Amino acid sequence: MSRIDIAYPPDKVNLREVGLRDGLQLVRTWPSTAEKREWLEREHAAGVRHFEVGSFLPASRMPQFADVVAMIDAVAALGGGYSAALALNERGATDALETHVDEIVCVVSATEEHSQANMRRSRDEAIGLVRTVARMRDELGHKALVNAGISMAFGCSIAGKVEAVEVLRLAEACVEAGADLVGIADTVGFAGPRQVSGLVADMYRLVGDGGFIVHLHDTRGMGIANASAALDSGCRILDGSLGGLGGCPFAPGATGNVVFEDLVYLCETKGFATGIDLAALAAARSIPEQAMPGESFYGGIARAGPPATLDWRT
Amino acid sequence: MSRIDIAYPPDKVNLREVGLRDGLQLVRTWPSTAEKREWLEREHAAGVRHFEVGSFLPASRMPQFADVVAMIDAVAALGGGYSAALALNERGATDALETHVDEIVCVVSATEEHSQANMRRSRDEAIGLVRTVARMRDELGHKALVNAGISMAFGCSIAGKVEAVEVLRLAEACVEAGADLVGIADTVGFAGPRQVSGLVADMYRLVGDGGFIVHLHDTRGMGIANASAALDSGCRILDGSLGGLGGCPFAPGATGNVVFEDLVYLCETKGFATGIDLAALAAARSIPEQAMPGESFYGGIARAGPPATLDWRT
Incomplete structure (x- = not known):
């Protein structure tokens, strides 16, 4: 099995909980390290x-993530736990590679406008960081996978419409760079x-079902419908956050990842066993x-719980 | 054109606002007739x-619907307005047929258990009422369509799993009875x-796209995903309620119709022009x-409005 298949078993749908990262980007207060661990x-x-x-x-910029190393260690202490963390520059990647993190996430904007406004760099420079991180990882013999998000x-809050062909070009460049x-x-x-459906089908053709992740926000109520479409088109790795917490500080109006509990229920009703206990998950909120x-x-x-009188695990 | 095609033009998706009925079944207070009219x-x-x-x-049982005749008149006064109202027994149907209502809705439970618990009658008796209403309508030469919901x-809150074949059998019986x-x-x-997807495809084969309505609740967050699946499988008439108001007094935990505004947005992103102005609709809340x-x-x-910088009307 490839390292990707070990990290994300290809015979099932894998759901990534991003609430502890994306969910905490916009909040005014955040949980203590002990609370995050719980x-x-x-x-x-x-x-x-x-x-x-x-x-x-730097903790000065994002104090809610000052304990990122402790959180990576906390995940490593859990049986089968898999950790991912963002590295937005070479310094961050260096720090990440000093930990036991399982996945380093780099971010590439789909549009030049957003790339400059958000990160003060071009898309080519962002792809260059993916290449650098993959090379640093290889030189150190570190186990981490490199994820280019x-x-x-x-669609872009600054540039508007984004053509699928442009996303595919960037995706191909990221893979070529080592993602x-x-x-x-x-x-x-x-x-x-x-x-x-369209972009996921394209991604499936480009990298296969094991190689890409769909990350959705429920800003306009389409989150679960979009997740359903992604699953129908071959996506097997999806992001969500408990209670739909989350947003992006650089994306006006971007509130709420797709709700993790509802995403689990969606998968189960579609016949994809997630191995996740819905009642226990909802209680974790x-x-x-x-x-x-x-x-x-x-x-x-x-709010409602899974149907009590129905065998919803198909 | 058939009367159904005039009521629900088959070349587009038709969205029924059920908030003034389903949305008011469970509420403790309800709008005045003047507020409903607005x-x-x-x-x-x-x-x-x-x-x-x-x-x-009887107004004693459901005082929120005491003004149903005034509301039917209010819809008739609007250009192109189309009204529907429930009749749950012969007395109700008699009263309905004395108005200008465009559609009389009868209800048939999918399970015998729910039929008895909810309406104290069998499913056969419920289908008998559909037959009676259609006959009364024909004898009076009234224009109203008969809708068997x-x-x-x-799935049933009492009996649990409901087989599609059973729903299709009931649907066929309703059509045979004159629905x-x-x-x-x-x-x-x-x-x-x-x-x-499965049941809608079956219904499409049974009655064609013009002859059936899909009515969804968002109780477990699947409403829009289910609506998207229904559209993909050939459904062209869908119910929703402004703000997702609604429930059923006889169905424990049944909170919230699918959100009308989000349903409109879904349709537009899928290329179905609804003719509805989203900003004006959201303001009506x-x-x-x-x-x-x-x-x-x-x-x-x-919450978020339609994307401002994107041509979301495909």
Whole structure:
């Protein structure tokens, strides 16, 4: 088996919990390290295995991720736990490669406009960082996979429409630069299911089902419908966050990742066994809810529970 | 053109606003007739044409629908307005046929258990009422279409699993009894998109795209994904309610119709022009929100608006 297939078994749908990273980017207060650890442990006990836990940035810029190394260690202590963290520059990648992190996530904007506004660099420079991180990783013999996440892949808050052919060109460039995985992100929740079907089918043709991740936001209520379309078109790795927490500080109006609990339920109703216990997962919401009483938490499963009288695990 | 094709033009997706009926079944307080009229008028101005406005029941049982005749008249006063109302017994049908209502909705439970618990009658008796209403309508030469709505069609809060073949048998019996339209309702929000695809494809084979309605609840967050699956499988008439208001007094945990605004956005992103102005529609929420300050209103479009920089009308 390839390293990717070990990290993300290709015979099932793999759901990445990004709430501890994307979910904490915009919040005013955030959980303590102990609370984050409990959040992790509760979700792990429910069956979640993949966690994006933070970003390697100066604590002065993103104090909520100052404990990223401790979180990576916390995931490593869980049986089968798999950690991912962002590295947005070479310094961050150097720091990441000094940890046991399982996956380093680099970000490439789909549009030049957003790349410059968000990161003050060109898309080519962003792809250059992917190449550098993959090379540093190889030179150190580090186990980490390199994930290149293409933000604004379904539409850009600055440039507007994004052509699928442009995303595919960037995805191919990321793979050529050494990325093991490519993510396509609807950062500002512009996508509809038809658009998702099209781009996912293209990505499937480009890299196969094991090589890409779909990252959705529920900003306009399309999150679960888009996830369903992605699954129908061959996607087997999806991001979500508990209670739909999350957003992007550089993307106005970008509130809420797709709700993790509802995503699990969707997969199960479609016949994809996730290995995740929905009731235990929904109960884990109490940790971030208590730690961040000012934040909004969304989702239908947490409100209504799975159908009690129906065998919803098909 | 057939009467059904005039009521629901088959060259487009037709969205029925059921908030003034389904949305008001469970609420503790409800809008005044003047407020309901404004609610109607605001949605009509946004482009909505089909309204389910109440139920012909004794005002002592459902006082929120005491003004159902006034609401039917209010819809008739709007250009192109189309009204539907429930009749749950012969007395109700008699009253309905004394009005200008465009559609009389009868309800048939998918399971014998729910039929007895909810209506204290068998499914055969419920289908008998469909036959009676169609006959009364014909004898009077009344224009109204007869709509037989099959509740619990995707799973029952009492009996659990519902087989598609059973729903199809009931749908066929309703058509044989004289129903012009058949609805399939996920009354308690048990359905996932795979189940919806299957049953909708079956219904399409049974009655064609003009003859059936899909009625979804967002109880477990699957509403828009299920609507997307229904559209993909040939459904062209869908129910929704502004802000996702709604539920069923006889269905525990059945909160929230699929959000009308998000449903419009879904259709537009999939290339189905609805003729509805999303911004004007979302603004109409202020009427029920102010009239019912204790109720929950949901939806992504109302929170984020349609993408400003993207041509989302494909």
